[in-house]
Amino acid sequence: MKCILVSIAMASSYLLVMFLGAVTAVEVLRPRGVPLSKRQFYEENRPFTCLDGSGTIAFDRVNDDYCDCKDGSDEPGTAACPNGSFHCTNAGFRPGFIPSSRINDGICDCCDTTDEYNSGATCQNTCRELGRKEKESLQMLAEVAKEGFLLKQQLIHEAKRGLDEKQVVTELQLSKRASEDAVEALRLVKEAAEKPEKEAKDRHLKAWEEQQAVIRAEKDNTKMAEAFLRLDVDADGLVSAVELQAHTELDPDADGMFTEEEAQGVLGGVETVDTAAFETIWSSIKEKYLSEVTVWPASDHDSEQYPDEEVPEEYEDEDPDDEDDEDQDEEDDKVGRPPPLSLLFSSFFFNPLPKVKPSGLYSQWLTRSVLMGLEKEISLDFGPSFEFAYLYGQCYDLTTSEYIYRLCPFNRVSQKPKFGGSETNLGSWGSWSGSEENVYSQKKYDHGTGCWQGPNRSTTVKLTCGKETVVMSVSEPSRCEYLMEFTTPAVCQEPPSLDANHDHTEL
Amino acid sequence: MLSGLYRSFVSASWKKMMAPVVMLWLALCLSGTLAVDRGNFKTCDQSAFCKRQRALQPGQSPYRALLDTMELTHTKLTLQLINDNNKVRLLLELYRLQGNMTRVKINELKPLKPRYEVPDVLVQQPLTEPLSLLSQDENGVVLSLGGEAQRVILSARPFRLDIMEGHELLMSLNSRGLLAFEHLRTRKDTSQSDSEAEKPQGTDPADQAEQPKADDKVEEEKDEEGMWEETFKSHTDTKPNGPSAVSLDFSLPGVEHVYGIPEHAETLKLKTTDGGDPYRLYNLDVFQYELFNPMALYGAVPVMLAHNAQRTTGIFWLNAAETWVDISSNTAGKTVFGKMLDYVQGSNETPQTDVRWISESGIIDVFIMLGPTPYDVFSQYASLTGTQAFPPLAGLAYHQCRWNYNDQEDVQAVDAGFDQHDIPYDFIWLDIEHTDGKRYFTWDPHKFATPKDMLQGLLEKKRKMVAIVDPHIKIDSEYKIHTEIRSQGFYIKNKDGGDYEGWCWPGNAGYPDFTKPEMRAWWASMFAYDQYEGSMENLYTWNDMNEPSVFNGPEVTMHKDAVHGPWEHRDVHNLYGFYVQAATAEGLIQRSGGVERPFVLTRAFFAGSQRYGAVWTGDNAAEWDHLKISIPMCLSLSLVGISLCGADVGGFFKTPNSELLVRWYQTGAYQPFFRAHAHLDTPRREPWLFGPDNTALIREAVRQRYALLPYWYQLFYHAHRTGHPVMRPLWVEYPQDAATFAMDDQFLLGRDLLVHPVTEEGARGVTAYLPGKGEVWFDVHTFQKHNGAQDLYIPVTMSSIPVFQRGGSIIPRKLRVRRSSACMEHDPYTLFVALSQRRKAEGELYLDDGHTFNFDTKGEFIHRKLSFSNNILSSSNLAPAAHLSTMSWIERILILGASKPSKVTLKTAGGQDSQLEFEFDASMSVLTIRKPGMNVGEDWSVVLK
Numbered sequence A: 001m002k003c004i005l006v007s008i009a010m011a012s013s014y015l016l017v018m019f020l021g022a023v024t025a026v027e028v029l030r031p032r033g034v035p036l037s038k039r040q041f042y043e044e045n046r047p048f049t050c051l052d053g054s055g056t057i058a059f060d061r062v063n064d065d066y067c068d069c070k071d072g073s074d075e076p077g078t079a080a081c082p083n084g085s086f087h088c089t090n091a092g093f094r095p096g097f098i099p100s101s102r103i104n105d106g107i108c109d110c111c112d113t114t115d116e117y118n119s120g121a122t123c124q125n126t127c128r129e130l131g132r133k134e135k136e137s138l139q140m141l142a143e144v145a146k147e148g149f150l151l152k153q154q155l156i157h158e159a160k161r162g163l164d165e166k167q168v169v170t171e172l173q174l175s176k177r178a179s180e181d182a183v184e185a186l187r188l189v190k191e192a193a194e195k196p197e198k199e200a201k202d203r204h205l206k207a208w209e210e211q212q213a214v215i216r217a218e219k220d221n222t223k224m225a226e227a228f229l230r231l232d233v234d235a236d237g238l239v240s241a242v243e244l245q246a247h248t249e250l251d252p253d254a255d256g257m258f259t260e261e262e263a264q265g266v267l268g269g270v271e272t273v274d275t276a277a278f279e280t281i282w283s284s285i286k287e288k289y290l291s292e293v294t295v296w297p298a299s300d301h302d303s304e305q306y307p308d309e310e311v312p313e314e315y316e317d318e319d320p321d322d323e324d325d326e327d328q329d330e331e332d333d334k335v336g337r338p339p340p341l342s343l344l345f346s347s348f349f350f351n352p353l354p355k356v357k358p359s360g361l362y363s364q365w366l367t368r369s370v371l372m373g374l375e376k377e378i379s380l381d382f383g384p385s386f387e388f389a390y391l392y393g394q395c396y397d398l399t400t401s402e403y404i405y406r407l408c409p410f411n412r413v414s415q416k417p418k419f420g421g422s423e424t425n426l427g428s429w430g431s432w433s434g435s436e437e438n439v440y441s442q443k444k445y446d447h448g449t450g451c452w453q454g455p456n457r458s459t460t461v462k463l464t465c466g467k468e469t470v471v472m473s474v475s476e477p478s479r480c481e482y483l484m485e486f487t488t489p490a491v492c493q494e495p496p497s498l499d500a501n502h503d504h505t506e507l
Numbered sequence B: 001m002l003s004g005l006y007r008s009f010v011s012a013s014w015k016k017m018m019a020p021v022v023m024l025w026l027a028l029c030l031s032g033t034l035a036v037d038r039g040n041f042k043t044c045d046q047s048a049f050c051k052r053q054r055a056l057q058p059g060q061s062p063y064r065a066l067l068d069t070m071e072l073t074h075t076k077l078t079l080q081l082i083n084d085n086n087k088v089r090l091l092l093e094l095y096r097l098q099g100n101m102t103r104v105k106i107n108e109l110k111p112l113k114p115r116y117e118v119p120d121v122l123v124q125q126p127l128t129e130p131l132s133l134l135s136q137d138e139n140g141v142v143l144s145l146g147g148e149a150q151r152v153i154l155s156a157r158p159f160r161l162d163i164m165e166g167h168e169l170l171m172s173l174n175s176r177g178l179l180a181f182e183h184l185r186t187r188k189d190t191s192q193s194d195s196e197a198e199k200p201q202g203t204d205p206a207d208q209a210e211q212p213k214a215d216d217k218v219e220e221e222k223d224e225e226g227m228w229e230e231t232f233k234s235h236t237d238t239k240p241n242g243p244s245a246v247s248l249d250f251s252l253p254g255v256e257h258v259y260g261i262p263e264h265a266e267t268l269k270l271k272t273t274d275g276g277d278p279y280r281l282y283n284l285d286v287f288q289y290e291l292f293n294p295m296a297l298y299g300a301v302p303v304m305l306a307h308n309a310q311r312t313t314g315i316f317w318l319n320a321a322e323t324w325v326d327i328s329s330n331t332a333g334k335t336v337f338g339k340m341l342d343y344v345q346g347s348n349e350t351p352q353t354d355v356r357w358i359s360e361s362g363i364i365d366v367f368i369m370l371g372p373t374p375y376d377v378f379s380q381y382a383s384l385t386g387t388q389a390f391p392p393l394a395g396l397a398y399h400q401c402r403w404n405y406n407d408q409e410d411v412q413a414v415d416a417g418f419d420q421h422d423i424p425y426d427f428i429w430l431d432i433e434h435t436d437g438k439r440y441f442t443w444d445p446h447k448f449a450t451p452k453d454m455l456q457g458l459l460e461k462k463r464k465m466v467a468i469v470d471p472h473i474k475i476d477s478e479y480k481i482h483t484e485i486r487s488q489g490f491y492i493k494n495k496d497g498g499d500y501e502g503w504c505w506p507g508n509a510g511y512p513d514f515t516k517p518e519m520r521a522w523w524a525s526m527f528a529y530d531q532y533e534g535s536m537e538n539l540y541t542w543n544d545m546n547e548p549s550v551f552n553g554p555e556v557t558m559h560k561d562a563v564h565g566p567w568e569h570r571d572v573h574n575l576y577g578f579y580v581q582a583a584t585a586e587g588l589i590q591r592s593g594g595v596e597r598p599f600v601l602t603r604a605f606f607a608g609s610q611r612y613g614a615v616w617t618g619d620n621a622a623e624w625d626h627l628k629i630s631i632p633m634c635l636s637l638s639l640v641g642i643s644l645c646g647a648d649v650g651g652f653f654k655t656p657n658s659e660l661l662v663r664w665y666q667t668g669a670y671q672p673f674f675r676a677h678a679h680l681d682t683p684r685r686e687p688w689l690f691g692p693d694n695t696a697l698i699r700e701a702v703r704q705r706y707a708l709l710p711y712w713y714q715l716f717y718h719a720h721r722t723g724h725p726v727m728r729p730l731w732v733e734y735p736q737d738a739a740t741f742a743m744d745d746q747f748l749l750g751r752d753l754l755v756h757p758v759t760e761e762g763a764r765g766v767t768a769y770l771p772g773k774g775e776v777w778f779d780v781h782t783f784q785k786h787n788g789a790q791d792l793y794i795p796v797t798m799s800s801i802p803v804f805q806r807g808g809s810i811i812p813r814k815l816r817v818r819r820s821s822a823c824m825e826h827d828p829y830t831l832f833v834a835l836s837q838r839r840k841a842e843g844e845l846y847l848d849d850g851h852t853f854n855f856d857t858k859g860e861f862i863h864r865k866l867s868f869s870n871n872i873l874s875s876s877n878l879a880p881a882a883h884l885s886t887m888s889w890i891e892r893i894l895i896l897g898a899s900k901p902s903k904v905t906l907k908t909a910g911g912q913d914s915q916l917e918f919e920f921d922a923s924m925s926v927l928t929i930r931k932p933g934m935n936v937g938e939d940w941s942v943v944l945k
Helices: A036-041 A127-166 A168-178 A180-231 A241-245 A260-266 A275-285 A298-304 A320-333 A341-350 A360-377 A499-506 B004-015 B019-031 B048-054 B190-198 B336-344 B374-385 B408-420 B451-460 B480-487 B517-525 B569-591 B624-639 B658-668 B691-707 B709-722
Strands: A014-020 A025-031 A085-088 A096-099 A396-399 A403-408 A412-417 A424-432 A442-446 A458-465 A470-478 A481-488 B063-072 B076-083 B089-097 B101-108 B132-137 B140-144 B150-155 B160-165 B168-173 B229-232 B235-238 B246-253 B257-260 B279-281 B303-307 B312-317 B323-329 B352-359 B364-369 B398-400 B427-430 B464-468 B501-504 B507-510 B539-543 B600-602 B614-616 B674-676 B747-749 B753-755 B765-770 B776-779 B785-787 B790-795 B803-806 B809-813 B829-834 B841-848 B861-869 B872-877 B890-896 B904-908 B917-921 B926-930 B940-944
Touching: A036 A275, A127 A458, A180 A275, A241 A260, A260 A275, A396 A470, A403 A470, A403 A481, A412 A481, A424 A458, A470 B408, B048 B323, B048 B352, B063 B089, B063 B140, B101 B374, B168 B312, B246 B364, B257 B352, B257 B624, B303 B374, B312 B352, B312 B374, B364 B374, B374 B709, B398 B691, B408 B427, B408 B451, B451 B464, B480 B507, B480 B517, B517 B569, B539 B569, B569 B600, B624 B658, B658 B674, B658 B691, B691 B709, B709 B747, B709 B809, B709 B841, B785 B790, B803 B809, B803 B829, B809 B861, B829 B841, B829 B861
Parallel strands: A458 A481, B398 B427, B398 B674, B427 B464, B464 B539, B539 B600, B600 B614, B809 B841, B829 B890
Antiparallel strands: A014 A025, A085 A096, A396 A403, A403 A412, A412 A424, A424 A442, A442 A458, A470 A481, B063 B076, B076 B089, B089 B101, B101 B364, B132 B140, B140 B150, B150 B160, B160 B168, B168 B246, B229 B235, B246 B352, B257 B303, B279 B323, B303 B312, B312 B364, B323 B352, B501 B507, B747 B753, B753 B803, B765 B790, B776 B785, B776 B803, B809 B829, B841 B861, B861 B872, B872 B940, B890 B926, B904 B940, B917 B926
16 A cells, blocks of 8 residues: 655655764664664664554654654654654764654754754754853863862861861760759750651761762763763764774773774774764773773772761760760761761851850750750751851852842841841741752752741752852742752862862872 | 732832832731622622612603604614603614614713713624514504514503514513613702702612603602712712613513623523622722622623523623623522423413613613524624634643743743643743833843843744733833823823823823724834834733723722713723723734734723633632633633633632642633633742643643644634634533533533533542434544433543544644644644544634734635545535645544445545555544545545445
8 A cells, every 4th residue: 555645845764864074984874863772673674663562564654754653663753753752963962852743843953953854944053062062061060060179178177177176075074064954954855866867867878879879870971971072082073993093901802903993893883983872882991991191099989888887876875985986986987978967066066165164053054055056956967078067157148139138058048128128038947958869959948938828938049069159149930939049169079080089088 | 910909019019119009908908818808899789870770660661652753764763762750852773783683772862961872892883774664553663673574563651672573572672661761960059959858868769769750740850879979988989970870671581591791700601680789790800709799800791692492692782881780580599390380380481581781871772683593693793893803823822821920031941841841832921020110011121131032032932922011001201101191191081180090010000091092003003113122023912900900999990080081981991901902902913014913812801802812811719619610701701702711720819739730721721712820929830840740731731732723723713704602602502402501511612522621629520411412422532432412421530631522523633742833834634533423524624824814815724624424535625715835734534433444545636546544443433544645725535435
């Protein structure tokens, strides 16, 4: 049975994908819209089986502008299937998929213009430009991250020193001797604290593991991208066999003669690969690949281990004699793993107690105050390495055309009219509220001043890595729900560069 | 958007608004309720003329026809009526209009000054047909209304009109003797107050119902309270013209169902008003309106339809002043059992509905539309006030609105959100906060600094924007719009001759006099691209607050003694919003040199507003009952010509839970104007904010809408050509099926789709009524066939939108749903052919460029008739004179209720026959014909063998 011709001019259902490298040209024939990784399913002149196995059709029904497969897989290059997707190669930038409904809709979606082959839309190929921009911005981000991360280490270091200097223990001992009442109160606090402590511990462990997994994946991706950039000597967006030959460590038989054929073999039998294809071969070469400049530290993985040691339990070991040791332990524990919960008593350490010897009533009062402070602080979570502690007690302002916004981390957010008028509470410190992968990327302040017929005001603060601690912007996407963007070194991730090694040795 | 008082507070709190408004808010706030503050709005008792008129007793009409004054020309009959109590004479004019209508006009014979006659609503001077005199005696005359053995019997004493067809009485006027015409008079000065003094204080006006008097005695007319001045909640209405109300009653024998007279938050079938207030027609900005009551809302269309199994008629009361409508019925109190008892016992009381219209000023000008079918009434009314404006295709797609999208970045992010979640939309809307200090036609310099960049960004995605332009103008000598209006004297004046000023969003504001043609022309010119800075061709307009809303005015609107040239605001009130939208639509037409169709949404409206764009049901709330009432509210509007109607999806006030939001999207997707909107104080509710499952449900609802756009477009083309409604109550299509007469939880789109949205919280199933004995209906999702004339229980899940296609119909869809309707322009069609029991089906397919007047001015469109019979599906040209070339083709044909053919052949004009591939699903009897491929503009047939 033969279909009559569709009245719209259908372009060929094939796409001759041309990779025009500087040295060689490779032609990969595959139906339009099919990613390289799936080309083996689309073999010309063989019946095509829908990728979900729901049916088999003649190959000339692939990309014939009629949807035959329930999963849309027979029309990767047309808009015929409501659930299909189209692969843009985007040479020079990242490859990607778009919903097939965006094929020939007159709007340029793929930077390589391949989605608009029959709509009359005039699209410019912007992939190189996008690639360049992305690279630049990644570099810039990396630089910020690098410097930010150094700052973060300092913050962590300072936090640690703060602990050393303040000799909290002495004060605590004093206070304990001061009153039986206080001890009793402490015991109560301890009991109250145990539960959240356990929960906090579990949460930290989970968050930590997830975070490490993400970081590992990111690192690997970055390594891969970096490797690609380094290998791609002529910067044409393609790694060629010739370029690969310079890396003799990748010689499969390690005979000292890394031939072009061997190099092609490594590339999966082709002359050149783009980023997408490189992705597929990366896993086979990454162990061998040596960057000229980067030596990945052997200790890299060590830092990702969650420490097995128990979280210090200073409250349980209330016995004053133990406290010195414990304090000592803390210092050792602090770096490169989640926060020992003792560190949650931060402000206590940062706000030294009066150096008078308390006696009698004063002592009782003091103890109570300390306990109240502790009780408050016990709920504060200053981050895996205590890196957010420096924000405590600080405030950061942003002035807009109408208002002055003030963020006092771990305390509250407020808004004050620029030209007089009373202050409005936009929320008090609630909790970290980032995604499961990174709970410290966002925090929530809630229970602010109520809105008539609306909710109480609340503010979400999004934290991004920056060298400086600044409120970048404030908006009110929904009435009485504010969104604040805040940069701080404390969220900077360890940049995957040669500095990694250095950081580790320093710590 | 929203009602004045509350919004004024919001404005105040953020923008340092003025003390009086804050005080108003405080007053409101202290009332401490979320429902309407009824005390802000008048009851009939608080409206002096309504109270006066309602006190009249039936059966005591003082009016007598003076038969010797009768003049009959070939176009009309004129005759004087005399009020025997005061000897004031009225002039009756009676016209027979083409298309089976009768017009009755009554004015004072010699009014002290002219009384207002509503201009600009009728599309033309109605065409008349000759009347002829059949008989005459001292009791009256009988006139022939032409064909169909229709007669008017004019009785002289008391004056009364009866319209007959054969032996059947269709309608009577003044049969209860409630005709009243308060003649204009000079105010008595204090010396004449003696007669008042004689009267005991606090006399009930009912006691003064005038008794028939001896012929020559002229009764001394007494001034009653509220005739010359009236105070409501500290607002005094000085009434320099004194009493001027008009009233007339209509009896509808055999009628138990009346509809229309929107806008009310009310069931489709109107209720009797005995013991309560009449339905009120007075355009008002009602804050958090209540459901199921006769209170006035934002718009007014003084048209009522009456229906029984034999006939549909209509009454169009052309009066723009405050109007009240009383409905009573002799069967209203009876239970079904009681009615049966009547029947069994042979009670010969015919059911009858009596209606009475009362207006504060103007004249009596009433059009009696005699049907006899519902479609005849629609055509008759359309011949008077015009048909629905044919909206641009995008106007029928999905609209995303919120008070407010905060700035350009916000707009961009929402736009990107739709793409990210693969949900189509065509329009994003900006509410009042986009302006520079509520100065319309301007942009906030910080938040919307580069509007053209923003619009260009939308244009590149083939999307559009609507920005609000309200009719209250900030009084600010630096504001060009204000200074021009003031210098040209275009503002409405207060009673003392100065410019009327009231409080609204911008604070102190003036209100342009849109009743002036010059003002409207100037306003239209302000939409020119070089006048409206930052505007582009993909920017359209929304007119809100055009009742007009005046925060510090009586009943949140304008003082009735404000002055529009020779007329009082009292006379023109219900027309104001009509004019605002008309002038705005004209502006959008003019800016494109008359090429592009406008899209203008209005909140206030009047008869004829359908000619200018879309209407929505105002500030509803996120409640299940508000979702339910969106159906009767839009059906009532549809019946009186306004097809492009919608309710805020999600509900404006309050916050919907995800179930309500999803159900509302599912309902809105099948209502004409499909826009989500939300109050400033509610949390964001873009479709992807409720988790992936709800996002998917909303996406599916919106996609169903987009797939069905060809059908929607065709229905609106049809509505534009004929005046037939798009969204229809079932009784319109099944006029003899009494089970449908009060049905308003389901509706039809055109003839062929029946929609029964799920509007109950936690619903496990709905019971839909599938009408039509001998008909079949196909579930559009499963293709399951069901018989007509049955209540069908349909189990539902959250993804269910019960929709059925009538067997015997053909519906075109575009199944390649893209990110906006414009992106789908060249896409192919899938035809859904649902066979009737007799294996026949018919349908249409209409397309044009989707946005210009070229369909009209240049005949650039394709209109095909699709029909299936004798196993042949064919496409023939309904408009051979029209022309349009299109790339769209037919990609698929589904025949529901088919049997399996052995061969399917396509025949095209001049082409060779070709065999088509097909699949047959025996379980549902669905035949799918694969890729026939013909261009939709061609003649073709597909033969099943």
